[in-house]
Amino acid sequence: MTHRPSTEAELAEIIAEAQTPLRITGGGTRPIGSTTAETTLSTAALSGVTLYEPGALTLVAQAGTPLSEIETLLAGEGQRLAFEPMDHRPLLGTKGTPTLGGMVAANVSGPRRISAVGACRDALLGVRFVDGAGQVISNGGRVMKNVTGYDLVKLMAGSYGTLGVLTEVSLKVLPTPETSVTLTAAGLADSTAITALSRALGAPWEVSGAAHLPTAGLTHIRLEGSAASMRYRAERLTGHLADLGAFTANFDTEETATLWADIRDLRPFAQAPGHVWCLSLRPGDAPALVASLPETEALYDWGGGRVWLRDASETMGAAIRDAVARIGGHATRLRGTGDIPAFPPANPVVARLEQGLKSRFDPRGLLNPGLMD
Known part of the structure; x- marks a missing residue:
């Protein structure tokens, strides 16, 4: 059974009267993890600017x-939208339509996350949502200076519909830069590439993308801004990295856009079989971690702070999660199924906080139960 309310009031009524758990969906493009709910509640009909x-x-x-x-x-x-949200359809093989609420619920943020613009949650100004009791809650505002009350705005980003069902979102948007350039080096070892990316991110030339693709043997750095400053910044950054690799600049804005869209959407893994994992860890730890898992293929983003890992054997899940946990990172299975949950277990302190929030916002356990357990 599927509910498709077309108004916030209708959605609130459905939740208030629900007697069984609800599977919350938006456009259906991101089926990550699993829930015990059999009844679907879709927000796709709540549409319009x-x-x-x-x-x-x-x-x-x-x-x-x-x-x-x-x-x-x-x-x-x-x-x-400056935070460059990923389109999951190429990787996951889904056919739906990405929606604003789904993007916020998953805090979807692309390669530009490592720049000053931050993640999806950093662009949020306000939210309206319906909690598990059927109450409509509004938090935040429509300007950045509105910081009154509890910061439920940030809390809803990345909660995957387990605390409430989003009905309206207010966002900060930014101007599109005049031009962009990609600096590329070939043949760098993983450790050298991550050193180069870290150095670039620490330099004053406003890097907005830093990725390493070992299979292709390429390391990419993106700069964006005014055409007047681009050549100067590219030359200075190339010189800054000269002892680590020979970076060359591509000033074709369209080619840069295509390249980073492919990195954002994980197109190198889209047609390749196997489970795909998203790892969050310290950049300096990434090369050794990947080397310890020889049956996997990696794509490094965020300067090495996010590692996409493809497990072609579909048997490395436990080893991946254990190896990442030992160095204080997190591993989420983005594609594939298995005996272990898609989302990593929270430590006891965080788990207690999460349970307290869940009890407050969804006391009957109706919203995506089991999804993030």
Whole structure:
């Protein structure tokens, strides 16, 4: 059974009257993890931009609004969602439509996460959602200075619908840079590449992408900004890294956009079989961790702080999670199934906090039960 409410009031009524758990979905493009709920509640019909003020860099839209609609609207004003949300469809083989609410619920953030713009949650200004008791809750506002009350805005980002069902989101948007350039070096060893990326990120030339693709043997660094400053910044950064590798600059903006969209959407893994894991760890730990798992293939993003790992054998899940946990990182299975949960277990302190929040916002355990356990 599937519920598709078209208004916030209808959604609240469905949750208030629900007697069995609900599987919360948006556009159906990101089926990560599993829940025991058999009844589906989709927010896809809650669609439409309710406010867009280009001069104030502010956009408000309902949770089911397709991201493509939002991106087209922003592009018409020379603006964008700066945190570069990933499109999971190529990797996961899904056919749905990415939505604003699904993006926020999963805190989807791409290669530009390592720059000053931050993650999806850093662009959030306000949210409206319905909790597990059927109550409509509004938090935050439509301007960055609104910091009153509890920061439920940040809490909802990355909660995967387990604390509440988003109905409306307010976001900060940013101007699209005039141009971009990619610096590329070939043949760097993983450890050397991560050293180069870390050095680049620590330099004053505003790197907005830092990735290493071992299978292709390529290391990429992205710069964005005004055309007047681009050549100077690229030359200075190339010289800054000269002792680690011979980086060459590609000033074709369209080619740079295509390259980083492929990295963002994990297209190198899209057609290759096997489970895919998302690892969060210290960049300096990444090369040794990958080397300790020889049956896997890696793609390093965020300067090595995010490692995408493909397990072609589909048998390395326990070894991956144990190896990452030993160095204080986290491993989430993005694609594939197995005996261990997709999401990593929380430590006891965090688990108690999560349970307290769950008891407060979903006391009946209706919303995506078991998804993040």
